[in-house]
Amino acid sequence: xxxxxxxxxxxxxxxxxxxxxxxxxxxxxxxxxxxxxxxxxxxxxxxxxxxxxxxxxxxxxxxxxxxxxxxxxxxxxxxxxxxxxxxxxxxxxxxxxxxxxxxxxxxxxxxxxxxxxxxxxxxxxxxxxxxxxxxxxxxxxxxxxxxxxxxxxxxxxxxxxxxxxxxxxxxxxxxxxxxxxxxxxxxxxxxxxxxxxxxxxxxxxxxxxxxxxxxxxxxxxxxxxxxxxxxxxxxxxxxxxxxxxxxxxxxxxxxxxxxxxxxxxxxxxxxxxxxxxxxxxx
Numbered sequence: 682x683x684x685x686x687x688x689x690x691x692x693x694x695x696x697x698x699x700x701x702x703x704x705x706x707x708x709x710x711x712x713x714x715x716x717x718x719x720x721x722x723x724x725x726x727x728x729x730x731x732x733x734x735x736x737x738x739x740x741x742x743x744x745x746x747x748x749x750x751x752x753x754x755x756x757x758x759x760x761x762x763x764x765x766x767x768x769x770x771x772x773x774x775x776x777x778x779x780x781x782x783x784x785x786x787x788x789x790x791x792x793x794x795x796x797x798x799x800x801x802x803x804x805x806x807x808x809x810x811x812x813x814x815x816x817x818x819x820x821x822x823x824x825x826x827x828x829x830x831x832x833x834x835x836x837x838x839x840x841x842x843x844x845x846x847x848x849x850x851x852x853x854x855x856x857x858x859x860x861x862x863x864x865x866x867x868x869x870x871x872x873x874x875x876x877x878x879x880x881x882x883x884x885x886x887x888x889x890x891x892x893x894x895x896x897x898x899x900x901x902x903x904x905x906x907x908x909x910x911x912x913x914x915x916x917x918x919x920x921x922x923x924x925x926x927x928x929x930x931x932x933x934x935x936x937x938x939x940x941x942x943x944x945x946x947x948x949x950x951x952x953x954x955x956x957x958x959x960x961x962x963x
Contacts, residue, residue, distance in 0.1 A: 807832025
């Protein structure tokens, strides 16, 4: 048996219930099938009741599974590279209790600087568990007994040394996890794709008639890394402006000049874009 099969067998033998943390973005068919067949008592939208509630319709779900034999589950398990989320187990814990634990952990920071922590992303989970000490797992995983997730090209498992209710630490150690550049780029790609499709639907549809959307977006994400444009307003500017430009690509005049740091580079390009749009001198 592979690690996934071994984990599933061990959890069933140990009398645990199985759960699925599902990233609904990109899994619309599985999302529809599972929510239809399992019934409303078997799943909870993770963002409901949090500062991220406005994202609820596209946010993750926590589902209790009676079996992994459902066709949608089998499809997910056969395609872990889609990064659809992760599996977990627990012993005799109410679904609402599990949901409450994770709702405390999906939004970080203080207003007005709130951010969504993508606990449903298997890459985020894997990176956090690799960073944490085993004794720190309990405050992160809470009532879950064990988790199984796809990370770095293979299945991994982690057992919780003290399953139960644990208060959220003042300074959660998983938020100190270093973010490798490739992981950062993938998360940025996912977030910006969701934003553009939702907020610039017509422009994205027009672009899709001429270019491969994912290839175009990945190229711009790589450009933000190359230029050092990591601030949200810088990323937003580059993406939305490129949607309006001929060929959907930045002009050569936007390339960084000798001696420019990222802030100076952005300010020059921003002012140039305003000028050509006619926003200066009116």
